[in-house]
Amino acid sequence: MSENMHGNRTQVVTTRLRQMIVAGDLAPGQRISEREIGEHLDGISRTPLREAFKILAAEGLVTISPNRGASVTALSMAEVEDTIELLVGLEGLAAEPACARISEQDLAAIDELHQRMGAAYRAEQLMEYFELNQAIHQHIVDAAGNRVLSRVYAAECARIRRYRYAGNRRHERWDRALAEHQQILGALKARNGSLLRELLCAHHHNGWQISRALVEREFAADATVAS
Amino acid sequence: MSENMHGNRTQVVTTRLRQMIVAGDLAPGQRISEREIGEHLDGISRTPLREAFKILAAEGLVTISPNRGASVTALSMAEVEDTIELLVGLEGLAAEPACARISEQDLAAIDELHQRMGAAYRAEQLMEYFELNQAIHQHIVDAAGNRVLSRVYAAECARIRRYRYAGNRRHERWDRALAEHQQILGALKARNGSLLRELLCAHHHNGWQISRALVEREFAADATVAS
DNA sequence: TGCCGGCAGATTGCATGCAATCTTTGCCCA
DNA sequence: TGGGCAAAGATTGCATGCAATCTGCCGGCA
Incomplete structure (x- = not known):
């Protein structure tokens, strides 16, 4: 072979x-x-x-x-936070053009991802849920039609993926995140760019508030191992 | 040695x-x-x-x-435009935090760059002018205090540097660009983030309108060579 | 004349050898 | 017993050799 x-x-x-x-x-x-x-x-x-x-x-x-x-590479907490801030900013930049340009086909594709994420949520499959979540955000950014933006977004996501995943271990927030995604999808379908931007920003803000503590604990664990 | x-x-x-x-x-x-x-x-x-x-x-x-x-790597016109759009967006993201966080020292440093750029303008030194121009924008982004943002901005600038330089060969717009930079500096000193963002956006929009034709001519020349 | 197959030269992809540097171990001495 | 130093082993940095692939050319054939 x-x-x-x-x-x-x-x-x-x-x-x-x-x-x-x-x-x-x-x-x-x-x-x-x-x-x-x-x-x-x-x-x-x-x-x-x-x-x-x-x-x-x-x-x-x-x-x-x-x-x-x-x-x-071992990132510092500050670097992870800076990266997340950038990612939120990039999604914000993508929001308006994504609403303006997204095709019905891509809308349907995101919708399907959203459905599958709901299924993963009900099955409590962490990894599946996490990856579908990431995929949805990437698709929204891609919908803006700026290749360079998409590439940078994907690269920075990969860089901190491990840390964000650690911050998603608990699924306390999953139901709320699902509801937020529903709203986000709604704004996208309604092609309301400014609303989409605000929803995305709030979504990440809420998510990070919860994840942060877990990520910090992860950092503490890593530090222990490294010493 | x-x-x-x-x-x-x-x-x-x-x-x-x-x-x-x-x-x-x-x-x-x-x-x-x-x-x-x-x-x-x-x-x-x-x-x-x-x-x-x-x-x-x-x-x-x-x-x-x-x-x-x-x-x-030979970029397409679309890729250059996408990159510039991203760079403008990144500067926009940097504007508010830069105004909030910039130190008097960094303000003075940018001021000095601005003075030197004026001198390069009067001496009609294209390369010097261009590099100082870039340096000023990088400093503003750096002032936001987000390392990741600074890194991405610098990397994307480098990627399209050659094309932008080609678009600056004519100095028809230099005096206007200088005046705009003056305003930008003013907004920064006044720590008016939203104004700074708008000025930066307009600055690039104006600049690109002029550069675009020259860059396109450069593309045509490259295509000729490549064929 | 125009096209196709194949051979020769050139170029890249990878493995390996050698030198420089780092790390660890163990010895000596206080 | 503890600290410091030195030598051996391990690891990286780079050069080079060989095999696989590509490019270009040339002759044969329709």
Whole structure:
């Protein structure tokens, strides 16, 4: 099956490492030894691995220290908050054009995601719920039709994904978040840009208030491990 | 002086290549052969070069095609416009917090940049004027105190720097731009965030109207070369 | 003349070897 | 016993070699 493997080892390991970091399989701050991870990933050699590290470093997912190699980037609380503030701002920028430009087809697609998120909520499937939630927000941003905005939004989401996920472990807020999403969808369908912007902003504000404590606890745990 | 060169070749060539691309020494679309550029840059070997390419690709400055190597990313007009729209949006996001948080020291620093930009205008030094202009906008964004916002803004600026520069070749608008900057500085000093946001938005809108034709001509020229 | 197949040169993708640097261990001495 | 130093082992940084792929050219054929 995998006979012809010339030309995409770097690509493959970059994607796998990115997934592992974003999903939290590798803990923040954890050192990644070239040889060690290489043997763990199909016995890949060091060259494509090193290239993957450089890419992920440019994305902010790993940090490279000279002569000391790569480690999973450990963000500070301040950095996570700055990033979330930016993400909210970006969604705000997307709101008006998204309302103006979104197609019926994309509206239906988001609607379906919303339905599936509701199902995940009822089944109490955390991961599924979380990913659908993220997907909905990404789709709204995409609807604005600005490729660069979409790319930046996706990249910054990935960078802090692990931390936000930690902040969603408790589902106390899920029902309220669902209701807010319902409103958001309504504003989008009504093509009311300014309302959509306010709803999105409030949605994140509410969400972050709850998540924050959990994320802080996560930070404390990481600090313990790291010491 | 440069005896001990172990451990930063990748870093060095990445920086040099980035400068060359951003400044336009390498034309958009131009293929970059590993061996060729390696010999041109101190006879560096291919390994650090390839790592540099991966980094610059992640930044969007070069494009890597499988088995065909790296080339300077050639942006479409739409991509440049999307990026500028995003940059304006980001400045808009920065306006309020910048007004709220900027220190007298940073205000003075921006003021000095503004003075120097005026001097460059009178001396008709295009490059100097352009760079000071960019620096002022970056400082305003930085003043908002959101590191992530600053980083994203800087990265996207770099990506389209070459195109914007092309749009500034004519200095018909320089005097008006200077006057607008004066107003912008005033709003910042008065800590009037909403006014600052509007001024910034109008400033870019005006500027882009003028630049656009020149950038389009540049595109036409590039297309001719590329064909 | 125009098109297609295939061969040769060039180029990229990856593995590996060597040198420089870092880390750890263990010894010596106070 | 504790601190400091040195040497060995481990790890990264880079150069280079080889295999896979691409590009361009040339001859053959319709």
